[in-house]
Amino acid sequence: MSTNDLDQSAAELGMGGNLAPESDDAGYRKRMERRQQVQKQRxxxxxxxxxxxxxxxxxxxxxxxxxxxxxxxxxxHGERVAIVQFIKGGWEPGEARALKAFGDQVRWHALGEGFTWETQDRERDQQLVERAWQTALEYLRDGAVKLVLLDELNVALKLGYIDAATVIHGLKERPTLTHVAVTGRGAPAELVDAADLVTEMTLIHHPFREQGVKAQAGIEF
Structure with missing residues (x-):
């Protein structure tokens, strides 16, 4: 069977549980045995x-x-990680403190100075993004780093402080087995097209907007 056929078969067999149509145990086990075989092949x-x-x-x-x-x-898994934060900076979040326990295994760079309404200086913001990108490139090219997290890079792209072509070119410079994660709202179409995995977070409820709940330690920072 082709991979598409296997995927279709898995979808038809379903996840099991009370979603399965069989009411008898023997029929249910037969369905799940087949599902297990298909999953193994996939x-x-x-x-x-x-x-x-x-x-x-x-x-x-x-x-x-x-x-x-x-x-x-x-x-x-014992691998090295680099985190480069665009836009964010000026405070130390809980995760930065927690990751200190890993010592030299992780490198953390918060190279922004805050949101645009806090900095109020486009030229300075532009310079900070350029500096952060140069730092990111160093880690992207370093074969000893397994994962590079470019936090809020999408926001820097959306604000026009760096262009998508430059970013995509830089991402292509990384070694074959290096992973890179890019976060932030407003990911440009070019980056979405170049990505292997894209997840879009959907806003349904938010306590700040709906309930007036302030940013809280452990939740926002």
């Missing part, structure tokens, strides 16, 4: 390994959090 067919471009964007909360989850997972 995994065996997909055996390539490559460095990925992962983009987390959208209006909803959780983009940086997703990137940091990848950071923690990579560190847990």
């Amino acid at each position: 995994v065996e067919e997909r055996n390539k390994e490559k460095g990925l471009i992962l983009v987390f964007t959208g209006q909803g909360k959780g983009k940086t959090t997703a990137g940091l989850g990848l950071v923690l997972r990579t560190l847990g």
